[in-house]
Amino acid sequence: MKNKFLRIISLCLCAMLATAAFAACQSQSSDTAAPAQPAAPAADAPAADVPQSAGDAMTLNVMTLWARDNSENIPTALRARIAQFQEENPHVTVVEEGIGDQTAYYTRLTTLAAGNDLPDVFVSRGSELSMFAQAGVVAPLDDILNSRPAWRDGFVDGAFGDLTSNGSIYAIPYSMLSTHVIYYNSSLLSEAGFDSFPQTWPEFMDMIAKLNANGVTPIALGNREQWVANSCVLSTLGDRFTGSDWFRSIISGDGAQWTDPEFVSALAALQEMSNAGAFNSDMNSIDNDQQKTLFYNGSAAMFMEGSWAIGAVVDDAPADILAATKVAVLPAVNGGKGNPRSMSGGSGSGLAVGIGALQDDAKMAVIAEFLEFVLGEGYSMEIAAKGEPTAFSVTGYDKSNVSELAALYAEMASSLAFSPIYDSFLNPAVNGVINEGLQELLINVITPQDLAERIQAESNRN
Amino acid sequence: MNNSSVHAPNSYLRHLGSSIGALLLNIAMLAFSITCIFPIVWIMYSSLKTKDEFMLDIMSLPGSLNFDNYYTAFVEGEMHVYFANSIFNSVVTVLIVIFLSFCVGYALSRYQFRGRNVIYTLFLAGMMIPVYSLLVPLFIQFKTLNLTDKMGTLILPYVAIRLPLAIFLFESFVRTIPRELDEAAYIDGAHTFFTMWRIIFPLCKPVTSTVLILAFLDTWNEFPFALVLITQRSLRTLPVGLTDFYGQFTAEYTTLMAALVLSMLPVMIVYLAFRKQIIQGMTAGAVKG
């Protein structure tokens, strides 16, 4: 009797488990692909006072990767615009979910994408965006842009470059950034005999040797999180050797290979820098905040990070270091095919829209309005006045608050072209292999050739 | 117990040797304990420093007591909301875990039945699943059944994840309680549930406290499920709320320290309140020992 009871239970269990495993092998059916249900506002949610019954009442879920007390220029300006949008559109309830920790943000984003339940509007980098686009979990935004030509045409050239997949635009950029800026301490450089930043590779390597001789760490590198060496160093160094056409060919898959000698030379140059003592020996165990600390306390002469670090340097560097800080980019390399007057840059990331919203015309209209309002001229004026490079071109903003360092950067940037940011275009899996491999390359655990082959192998798989 | 008593021939020398040994032992022990307590003390006094003081020297004591960080964390950071949610989830989870794991643990240790090994192995298996691999399947499962983003959403996963360890702890403890106790009660006509809860459970105080502390701790600090299954800020738990204090490129360390102190306090209180139970444990009248 008990036998029977147990047998029935175990049979049921087995059936359930088999169903679970079987269902997992199938593509999701249409019911799970249904539009995201707007979260019902709880009693104490900020949405509580909005009448549910109002005809066109609507909730807009926005997910960002900024902590709520983040005081950087972009999130501050963006949030101010969101608040203003909320005020002017009382029938829409904008619920912003900010997750300040990158790891946490991407855990959540991947889970939502896997369940095809991405929020109405969310921050996304070019890298995963093209994957989302291929999987059909994000909405193309061409119609929105084309129905608002004045707004569309206001964006600077290349603003949508990283955010385009198969000819469609999938996100609206909120800034133009460079991922490669060399912040250098000009007084440490002149102590080593360099009154201006070196313009050739041999000179650059000579400077590294002289800085070392002076007991200064030439370049502070904090690569624990692995993206710094890829995004802030290799993207530009690689381009110096290969030129941007090579990278475009990699992305479109028309022939270029990671194992091409130009790219291998770029990896070799990076390894050579490391062997020449260009970086601090604990480069793989400190992060990009700590690399700035080494620069601030004068023990390192340079660090390489994106244009976003300007604000941090201005806020946190001691006055004498700040006064000596200047900006540069890597010099030309011998026999390089790339434009030496370029730096890796682009919009990098932007606001994307989950596919669920596409099923609801009213919602899509609100989203279009929202994006134009939040990422339009008003927002761009505001961040431009703080010295941030904008994706939407604006003129006549108040320049009095722009810091000296930001002005230096703007001056340099105006004479430089942008080359592609590797990790904005590459698939996350390939990025992972490059990131991991660069750590090994920097400590001589892998040869440039082997790393190139490893990247190619991962690239073939995708 | 055992009769292998050895009488020392030279008890004076041995005594001297052992007291030097004891001294060294106590010094080593003290040193170790200091490493255990220092981080917490450090976080506590750092939370009272200003940001500039902290940046200047991370080890120094605060110049003056400055509770602004707590105000920022608790009021401006809306930590009170997260705090309430975490308390709710942890308390409910712990109560259910103790109830269910004692039931299962008791059954597993007292009864021989078909399928006993299957159930035992099933729970053992649960301790070996990388929790992140459950995130996507569980999220889709919860979404399909419309269980996400509710007040009680997290209770089920929390209970389930804590069950195996709690069951094994109860099972191994009940096993050491003489079976005669149950049998005597059974002969007296007591119902199984009565025997279980009125006679055996009170004897399990030390292990109940252990389960309580560990389950509370794990639930209080749980991160991935809370991150994925909850969207509304008003339902967020502390660990997810704490990510608010780690900026993307900047970090307000002193506010973070204050938030960390607030987040550690309940666990420490629960631990300090219940650890006495572990030590005192078996009360007079127990058959054991």
Place this chain on the structure above:
Amino acid sequence: MQPNNAASIKPRKAVLAALLLPGVAIYVFITIIPLFTAFGYSLTNWAIGPNRDFIGFDNYVRLMGDSVFWQAFRNNLVIVAGNLIVQMGIAFLLTVLFMSRAMRGKEFHRTVIFLPVVLSAVVVGFIWQMVYSNNFGMLNAVLRSLNMDSLIRLWLDDPKQVIYSVTLPLIWQYLGVPLMIFMSAVQGISKEVYEVCEIDGATGVKKAIYITFPLIYSSMKVAVMLSISSNMLVFSHILVLTGGGPGTSSMVLALYSYSTSFTRMQLGYGSAIAIGVFILSFGLVLIFKKLAEVGQSE
């Protein structure tokens, strides 16, 4: 066995069901069903989104030849061994010492040793980075002041060293857990038994072997299983301290599975790794369980 005893050993079906069903049901719903779903994913080439194709056991073939996976497994074994030998050893030693009279301030130590357990991984990572830091680290400072400069290492940057460097914080932080489990088990030993033994002159070692050990044997098994499971699945500490680097030299199984699924967004292969982790960890625990049963029956 007497007939009336048998009754208590073979309970009524309904009683048994009432005791077991609620727990088992919740548990199966939350862990076992999703585990099978994850197994289903592992048979596909799923990256993200609604589309995926069934590819049979290709992911598992790839897994068998994946050097990072096996490196991560070796690293996990180092961490498990370190914790089982060092942490369990110290916890047992302390349990014995707490029963002896030589130890002063037992109350204080007992309370304090558990405290690091309440720290979050982020905090522990931050603290140990300060310990290991190359220029400002406490460890190197201590070594320098003791004139033992030859022992100074790049604790977190040397690929041969790093796995040991990440094991130590785990041993330190979670020492309180086995200790608490052991302490709750020895409470059954009455003071009198111990004192009688001391009068008899039984040495500490004898007491440990003949009294303490047998009494906590059963709890020790639980503590060992817990240690194996938590160290086979260790994740956030490694993520915070090294992220698995440099390269993959401190990569562990759970982190590899996580980053494949969530950072590289390869949910199919990531699930296959997770199932691999599950099988290896479960296998390890079953081997241990067999050994423990053999040990007990002797």
